[in-house]
Amino acid sequence: MPLLEVTDLRTYFHSRSGIHRAVDGVSFSLQKGETLGLVGESGSGKSVTCYSLMGLVPQPPGRIESGTAMFDGTDLLHCPPALARGIRGKRIAMIFQDPMTSLNPYLRISEQLIEPLLIHEKISRADAHARGLAMLEEVGIPDAARWLQSYPHEFSGGMRQRVMIAMALITRPEILIADEPTTALDVTVQAQILELIKKLQLEFHMAVIFVTHDLGVVSGLCDRVQVMYAGRIVETADTRTLFKAPRHPYTKALQRSIPSLQPKGRELYTIPGMPPDLSRSIAGCAFAPRCEHASDHCRATDPFLAAVTATQATACLRVQAGEI
Amino acid sequence: MPSPILQLHDVKTHFPVESGFLIKRQTGTVKAVDGVSLSVQRGEVLGLVGESGCGKSTLARTILQLVPTTAGTVILEGKNLTSASAAGMLAARRDLQMVFQDPFASLNPRMTVFATLAEPLIVHQTVPAGKVAGRVAELMEKVGLSPRFLQKYPHEFSGGQRQRIAIARALALEPKVIIADEPVSALDVSIQAQILNLLAALCREMNLTLIFIAHDLSVVKHISDRVAVMYLGKIVELGPAAEVIERPRHPYTRALISAIPTPDPDVERAKKRLVLPGDPPSPLNPPAGCAFHPRCPYVQEKCKAIVPPLIPAGPNHEAACVRLDEI
Numbered sequence: 007m008p009l010l011e012v013t014d015l016r017t018y019f020h021s022r023s024g025i026h027r028a029v030d031g032v033s034f035s036l037q038k039g040e041t042l043g044l045v046g047e048s049g050s051g052k053s054v055t056c057y058s059l060m061g062l063v064p065q066p067p068g069r070i071e072s073g074t075a076m077f078d079g080t081d082l083l084h085c086p087p088a089l090a091r092g093i094r095g096k097r098i099a100m101i102f103q104d105p106m107t108s109l110n111p112y113l114r115i116s117e118q119l120i121e122p123l124l125i126h127e128k129i130s131r132a133d134a135h136a137r138g139l140a141m142l143e144e145v146g147i148p149d150a151a152r153w154l155q156s157y158p159h160e161f162s163g164g165m166r167q168r169v170m171i172a173m174a175l176i177t178r179p180e181i182l183i184a185d186e187p188t189t190a191l192d193v194t195v196q197a198q199i200l201e202l203i204k205k206l207q208l209e210f211h212m213a214v215i216f217v218t219h220d221l222g223v224v225s226g227l228c229d230r231v232q233v234m235y236a237g238r239i240v241e242t243a244d245t246r247t248l249f250k251a252p253r254h255p256y257t258k259a260l261q262r263s264i265p266s267l268q269p270k271g272r273e274l275y276t277i278p279g280m281p282p283d284l285s286r287s288i289a290g291c292a293f294a295p296r297c298e299h300a301s302d303h304c305r306a307t308d309p310f311l312a313a314v315t316a317t318q319a320t321a322c323l324r325v326q327a328g329e330i
Numbered sequence: 331m332p333s334p335i336l337q338l339h340d341v342k343t344h345f346p347v348e349s350g351f352l353i354k355r356q357t358g359t360v361k362a363v364d365g366v367s368l369s370v371q372r373g374e375v376l377g378l379v380g381e382s383g384c385g386k387s388t389l390a391r392t393i394l395q396l397v398p399t400t401a402g403t404v405i406l407e408g409k410n411l412t413s414a415s416a417a418g419m420l421a422a423r424r425d426l427q428m429v430f431q432d433p434f435a436s437l438n439p440r441m442t443v444f445a446t447l448a449e450p451l452i453v454h455q456t457v458p459a460g461k462v463a464g465r466v467a468e469l470m471e472k473v474g475l476s477p478r479f480l481q482k483y484p485h486e487f488s489g490g491q492r493q494r495i496a497i498a499r500a501l502a503l504e505p506k507v508i509i510a511d512e513p514v515s516a517l518d519v520s521i522q523a524q525i526l527n528l529l530a531a532l533c534r535e536m537n538l539t540l541i542f543i544a545h546d547l548s549v550v551k552h553i554s555d556r557v558a559v560m561y562l563g564k565i566v567e568l569g570p571a572a573e574v575i576e577r578p579r580h581p582y583t584r585a586l587i588s589a590i591p592t593p594d595p596d597v598e599r600a601k602k603r604l605v606l607p608g609d610p611p612s613p614l615n616p617p618a619g620c621a622f623h624p625r626c627p628y629v630q631e632k633c634k635a636i637v638p639p640l641i642p643a644g645p646n647h648e649a650a651c652v653r654l655d656e657i
Contacts, residue, residue, distance in 0.1 A: 047518040048489075162609045163382075192381035192545060194606045197589040201605055219518060222591030226598035245595045263523040264593055265552045273530075274523040274552065280488060 008035035009213055010059075010098075010181060015073035015083075017051075017058045020066060024285040028054040030237035032073075033311070036181065041207065041214045043228035043245070045221060045260075049281055051237040052217045056183045058083070060100050061090060077181075096126040099174035103186040105166035109158040115142075115169055116154040122177050141172040146202060164195035171202065178210060185217045200227060221264060225249055233257050236282050236292035239311055243318035253320045255297045255330070291323065299330050333408075334369035335539050336393070336507055341366045341402035343385075343392045347614060360613050362388040364563035365402075372506070375533055375540045377554030377571060379547055379586070381610050385563040386543050390509045393541070394428055395419055406507070424454055427500040431512035433492030437484040443470075443495055444480040450502040469498040473528060490521035497528065507539045514549060526553055548590060551575045556646075559583045562613055562621040568640065569647030579649040581657065582622050620652070628657045 017029040029051040036042050044052045057063045059075055059082060075082040077098065082090055099122075102108040110118055119141065120134040129137075135154075142150035145168040158166060167187060174182060184203065188196040204227065207214055216228055224231055225245060232242040233256065241254040252258045262275040279296040282288055291309045294300040304323055311321040324330045342365055347358040362385045370376050380386045391397045393404055395411050404411045411422055430436040437446060447466045451457050457465050467477035473494040484492055493513060500508050510529065514522040530553055533540050544550045550557055550571070557574045559567040559582065567580040578584045588604040606625045611617055617624050619634040626633065632652055640648040651657070 047520065164609050192610070193547075193589040194381065194585060195609060196591075197603060197605050198607075200591075201603075220591065221519075221593040222598070225593050225595040226591055249593065249595050260519065261593065263520045265523065265526065265548050274527050276523040276527060277520040280490070 009038045009040075009077070010036040011074075011076040012055075012059070013074050013076075015055065015058055015075065016071040017054050017063055017068060018071050019068050021285075026285045027237050027287075028068075028284060029058060030284075032234075032237070032239055034232060034239065034242065036213050036215065038180070039207075039211050039213055040230065041216060041228045043224040043231040044215060044217045044234060045219065045224055045231055046234035047219055047260075047281060049236075049284070050234040052234050053185055054237075055234075056100065056185055056215065056217060060094055060098070060183065062100075092126070095122055096177045097179050098181040098183065099177065099179040100183040100185065101167070101170045101174045101187050103189050105163060105170050105190070106158075108170060109166060111158050113157075114154070115156055115158065115161075119154070119169065119173050119176065122173065126177050137176060138172075141176045142169070144206070145169070145172045145175075146198075147172075163191055164198060167191060167195075167199055168202065171199075171206070175206060175210060175212075179212060181213045181215065182207070183215045183217070186219070187216075188223065189218070189220070196223075203227070221249075221261065233260070236288065237284060238292065238321065240293065240321045241319070242311070247315075247318050251318075253314055253318065253325045254322045255299050256293045259296075291321075299324055335372045335407055336368075336370040336541075337403075337405040338366055338368040338393070339403045339405070341389070341392055341404060342400045343388050343397055344400040358614050361563050361616065362613055363392055364613075366560075366563075366565055367402075368558065368565065368568075370507075370539055370541065372539055373533070373537045374556065375530075375542060375554045377550035377557040378541060378543045378560060379545060379550050379557060380560035381545060381586075383562075383610055383613060384560040385613070386560050387511055389560070390428065390511050390541065390543055393509060394423070394426055424456070424503045425506040427503065427505040427508050429493070429496050429500050429508060429510040429513045432516055433489055433496050434484075434516075436496055437492055437499075439484050442481050442483055446484075446495065447480075447499055447502055450499065454503055456503055465502075469502055472501065472532070473498045488521075489517050490524060493517065493525050494528065497525075497532070501532065501536075504536070505538070507541070509541045509543070511543045512545065513542075515544065515546070522549065529553060546590075547575060547587060559586065562611065562616055564621065564650065565640065566622065566651070567643075567647075567649040569644065569649075573644060573647050577644070579643040579647070579654060580622075580651050581626050581628050583649075585625075585627075620650075628653055 013033045015029055015032045019026040019028055032055055046052045058070055070083055073083060116138060119138040123129050123134040123137060139150055139154055147153050147168055188199050218224060228245050230244050231248045232239050235256050241257045259277045263277060265274060277296055282292050290305040290307055294304040309321040309323050311319045312326050313319045341363055343363040345360040346356045347360060348354040349357045366389060378386050392399055399412045406422055444466055447469055448462050451462050451465060470477045475494055514525050532538060542553055554571040557571045558565050561582050567574060567583045578587055585604045585606045592598045608625050619636055620638050623629045623633040636652055638650040638652045640650045643649040643654055
């Protein structure tokens with residue numbers, strides 16, 4: 007049985023200019039201890055998917071139109087708020103892209119770090135402090151006792167992200183949702199944070215949902231990858247297959263447009279056009295206007311995610327029909 | 331060899347740090363750029379890479395004289411910009427333009443695209459008033475946008491389109507040198523590729539000299555002829571792009587390259603990564619000797635005492651490391 011099972015999640019934002027379909031029918035499952043990559047460009051719905059699971063979508067303007075997210079017998083999207091609060095922040099934790107804005111600048115690290123413990127567990131302040139100190143050491147902050155009494159502005163970006171990780175993991179969650187945790191960091195610091203997440207994941211036996219736009223980060227970290235486009239999952243496969251044998255034209259195009267470490271001189275491959283405007287309803291496949299393989303059938307019929315092999319599923323009608 | 335279009339001699343840009351209320355005292359100096367010498371040939375694309383805080387943006391602003399230079403000279407086609415008068419600088423800026431990182435912040439939200447692109451033409455009077463509209467339309471086409479968007483405002487465009495407008499604005503005066511400060515960092519991969527192709531094509535067509543600043547070595551490699559790697563206000567390695575990235579000599583460049591995640595699971599998982607400990611040090615209080623020594627895996631006693639100069643490390647290739655021959 008999967009640890010988390012999301013079925014047909016739809017999160018729409020209602021505004022004066024129309025309905026913005028940020029997440030439009032996303033289904034996936036997460037196994038215990040697994041690292042799942044969620045990849046896509048800005049606006050593809052990867053962050054909103056995570057926010058929906060964590061109950062962080064501002065309502066209004068957002069609304070979860072349909073779907074279920076089953077975690078240990080509880081539907082996170084429809085259960086009583088008190089029950090959800092006992093799971094979110096304790097058994098499912100999240101870290102964010104920008105460690106500068108996700109820590110409270112007015113509170114000492116010690117206060118913020120032990121807050122989840124004080125809320126979720128019956129624990130004395132002294133014990134919570136001891137756990138906080140141990141956790142800071144665990145995430146590789148030297149001289150942790152001194153740093154515990156500091157304020158966020160005294161930390162560098164990489165150190166702040168370490169504090170964020172410590173805060174998320176202090177309740178020993180079963181799932182960590184990491185929303186672009188290294189995007190704001192320099193490459194050398196990114197390498198440190200990725201190593202840290204890998205190490206802690208093994209130690210704590212947790213599952214990780216890793217959201218990123220960087221296919222390079224995914225390749226080293228994730229067991230399985232889901233590619234999102236215009237609010238839907240267009241392809242999912244184990245990491246090796248996704249990189250070695252992608253089937254969906256968007257996945258292929260995305261990989262080809264990475265500048266990577268290729269020789270200079272050749273023109274870089276680009277995907278023609280732009281991602282669709284999600285406030286208009288899209289007929290057929292959302293990628294069809296930019297796809298070199300699109301047929302009239304693609305422009306008329308909604309594609310669905312279907313298995314092409316045991317470990318790979320693709321939402322492309324032409325791949326499913328065996329035409330490409 | 332033709333004379334370089336842009337020359338920097340031992341350029342230093344320091345910022346005073348003041349503390350105290352009412353009575354301010356200078357309590358320190360941030361040495362953002364600390365002794366950079368560089369010459370750029372006409373038509374060349376020079377990539378400038380380094381982590382945040384290494385001084386690459388300050389160097390760009392120093393070349394444009396947007397910040398006062400503490401010491402050294404910046405020479406554009408024989409003219410010394412550091413000692414130029416305001417009028418002289420105004421004239422020099424026609425030849426020296428900049429594209430900024432964030433196209434959301436660098437375009438005036440209250441000006442139409444037409445007004446944005448016409449402004450430099452009107453200020454510098456490079457085209458007669460009657461021909462401004464024609465020239466603006468031409469600029470739009472040059473960057474791959476339709477002239478019918480001219481009456482729109484920046485918020486009506488996507489990030490990639492805005493960056494195209496910023497590039498069109500930089501091209502308006504037909505400059506000789508363009509400095510692009512992280513022009514693709516805020517964009518998605520597929521859009522990044524479009525902007526990189528556009529910049530490369532423009533450089534070829536117009537024989538532009540481009541200084542391309544980025545923190546992402548893979549992007550830099552694709553567009554640059556030569557690459558300069560900066561660490562804490564100094565250039566630590568300089569050489570042909572392919573050479574620096576395939577055969578890096580300075581330990582910092584090696585670490586930087588090894589830290590880039592490869593989009594290939596087999597390569598990525600087999601790779602022995604050189605993970606640097608710690609954060610880049612503060613330019614307020616840089617370490618003595620080689621600034622990289624506290625994080626360097628090859629550090630020796632002498633590294634803590636000597637500030638290493640750039641020394642030859644191959645054809646047209648230089649690196650600033652005292653242990654260059656041993657590592």
